[in-house]
Amino acid sequence: xxxxxxxxxxxxxxxxxxxxxxxxxxxxxxxxxxxxxxxxxxxxxxxxxxxxxxxxxxxxxxxxxxxxxxxxxxxxxxxxxxxxxxxxxxxxxxxxxxxxxxxxxxxxxxxxxxxxxxxxxxxxxxxxxxxxxxxxxxx
Numbered sequence: 001x002x003x004x005x006x007x008x009x010x011x012x013x014x015x016x017x018x019x020x021x022x023x024x025x026x027x028x029x030x031x032x033x034x035x036x037x038x039x040x041x042x043x044x045x046x047x048x049x050x051x052x053x054x055x056x057x058x059x060x061x062x063x064x065x066x067x068x069x070x071x072x073x074x075x076x077x078x079x080x081x082x083x084x085x086x087x088x089x090x091x092x093x094x095x096x097x098x099x100x101x102x103x104x105x106x107x108x109x110x111x112x113x114x115x116x117x118x119x120x121x122x123x124x125x126x127x128x129x130x131x132x133x134x135x136x137x138x139x
Contacts, residue, residue: 020065021134023135033121051129059087064091065136067099068112069102
């Protein structure tokens with residue numbers, strides 16, 4: 001039995017298969033899913049697990065080169081935006097390379113999800129709590 005890191009088998013598998021510049025979406029419970037990316041549903045009940053908890057867990061295993069968020073996030077959900085910003089800074093420090101953050105309109109964000117490897121649905125029930133994490137290289 002695995003002792004550390006991501007214990008959710010599909011999520012651990014998705015992260016282990018990612019190559020440089022591949023995308024992984026971590027989203028709230030309301031983001032629509034396009035047909036192609038693998039769907040990984042970790043939601044248990046509303047709020048569990050939270051969006052930030054899942055981003056933190058993924059960030060401990062995935063080398064994150066850049067992240068994409070919706071331009072609406074800071075205004076529509078400032079608490080999650082502040083938490084995500086702090087978390088991405090922490091991930092960048094831990095991996096020795098900063099995480100670049102790009103903002104796009106929410107409709108464009110939804111289009112970008114179609115080209116990612118997997119989408120992880122959390123129990124988060126607040127608006128615009130979504131991020132695409134793009135993998136970097138570790139050498």
